[in-house]
Amino acid sequence: MARASTTTDVFNAVGDAxxxxxxxxxxxxxxxxxxxxxxxxxxQPHVSRHLRVLSEVGLVERRTEGRHRFYRLAxxxxxxxxxxxxxxxxAINDRLDRIEDYLTELQRQGEDSxx
Amino acid sequence: MARASTTTDVFNAVGDAxxxxxxxxxxxxxxxxxxxxxxxxxxQPHVSRHLRVLSEVGLVERRTEGRHRFYRLAxxxxxxxxxxxxxxxxAINDRLDRIEDYLTELQRQGEDSxx
DNA sequence: TTGCCATATTCGCATATGGGTATACGTTTG
DNA sequence: CAAACGTATACCCATATGCGAATATGGCAA
Numbered sequence: 001m002a003r004a005s006t007t008t009d010v011f012n013a014v015g016d017a018x019x020x021x022x023x024x025x026x027x028x029x030x031x032x033x034x035x036x037x038x039x040x041x042x043x044q045p046h047v048s049r050h051l052r053v054l055s056e057v058g059l060v061e062r063r064t065e066g067r068h069r070f071y072r073l074a075x076x077x078x079x080x081x082x083x084x085x086x087x088x089x090x091a092i093n094d095r096l097d098r099i100e101d102y103l104t105e106l107q108r109q110g111e112d113s114x115x
Numbered sequence: 116m117a118r119a120s121t122t123t124d125v126f127n128a129v130g131d132a133x134x135x136x137x138x139x140x141x142x143x144x145x146x147x148x149x150x151x152x153x154x155x156x157x158x159q160p161h162v163s164r165h166l167r168v169l170s171e172v173g174l175v176e177r178r179t180e181g182r183h184r185f186y187r188l189a190x191x192x193x194x195x196x197x198x199x200x201x202x203x204x205x206a207i208n209d210r211l212d213r214i215e216d217y218l219t220e221l222q223r224q225g226e227d228s229x230x
Numbered sequence: 231t232t233g234c235c236a237t238a239t240t241c242g243c244a245t246a247t248g249g250g251t252a253t254a255c256g257t258t259t260g
Numbered sequence: 261c262a263a264a265c266g267t268a269t270a271c272c273c274a275t276a277t278g279c280g281a282a283t284a285t286g287g288c289a290a
Contacts, residue, residue, distance in 0.1 A: 015130035016248080020199070027206050033267055046249070048268055067257040067266045078203050084135070085197045088190060091142050131278080148237055161279075163238055182236050182287045232290085239284070246277085254269070260262090 010077050011084075013057040018042060019050045023073065026060060030072040125192050126199075128172040133157060134165050138188065141175060145187040 014020060018040070025031060025039045033051065037044045051071055054060040058077035063070040128134060133155070140146060140154045148166065152159045166186055169175040173192035178185040 009130065009132065011126075011132075011135070012130040014199075015124065015127040017124065017126075018248085020126070023203070027203070034265095043250075044267070045251080045269080049248085052268080069267060073203070073206065075203060075206070078200065081196075082200050082204060085193065085200050088138070088142070088188070088193050089197060091188065091190070133278085149235095158280075159237070160239080160281085164278090167238080184237060233288100234290100235286100235288075237285085237287105240282085242281095243279085244277105245279100247275085249273085249275100250271100252269105252271085255267085256265105257267105258263105258265075260264100 008057070010057050010059065010080050013053055013059060014081065016050070018046070019054060022047065022050055022054065023059065026071060026073045030063070030070045032068045032070050034068075036071065123172070125172050125174065125195050128168055128174060129196065131165070133161070134169055137162065137165055137169065138174065141186060141188045145178070145185045147183045147185050149183075151186065 014023075021040045021042075022036055025036050031039075033044065033047060036051070037047050040047065042050075051060060051062075055062055055071075058074055060071045061074040063072065129138075136155045136157075137151055140151050146154075148159065148162060151166070152162050155162065157165075166175060166177075170177055170186075173189055175186045176189040178187065
């Protein structure tokens, strides 16, 4: 078992720069695979596969129309990411706000870091 | 070239659940490796290596004290993640705010959407 | 100095990933 | 019906990752 499959883990799915590139394109709105391929530097098969991954993680939705497949952002799954980052943002802000308090706390936690 | 190295890409570094677990522990404050090992279910060598990755990406900072190594969150590199998510958050909100507008736009972008 | 503690590094292994290319599948068109 | 188009899938390869275990390194204590 290596790492959580890109198919399972949103974090991991977003970990790939190419996938992020595709998402960026979709940021503009719904796009057909061909349209996406036109905007990113990837062969069509790769785009398709990445779209599949994104789809399985729930970051994009697909709509079929004739022989076209339109992909659209499905931001719901972005939530975990957002929440995760937010959690740290809070911690960061707290620290920046009162550095001295933080340093003091560091002392404590460094000493008896158990709990 | 497979995927951006976990050492280079913050997204990828955070893509590993174990690494996230470690970060979560550090959320409480600075911790020694041993302390971290005590909180997560990983052998010490793994924790050390993950800490190294996190360190190389700039998500954590290290402080040496005697034979102890204290790791602490270095939230600066969290910025890219935050910004990235924020970008999509905006898009999401925009869409939720005016669904009809969005649908209309979909029509346009779909170009030959003439069912 | 010897021995012990805390942490880091190394080696081998199994796995999954991403890349590239060829090709299959479904739909529309002539 | 055949041909063309749009997209998805299959296959093979190189790579890097994470895991596991053993061990090396550095510091402290007796």
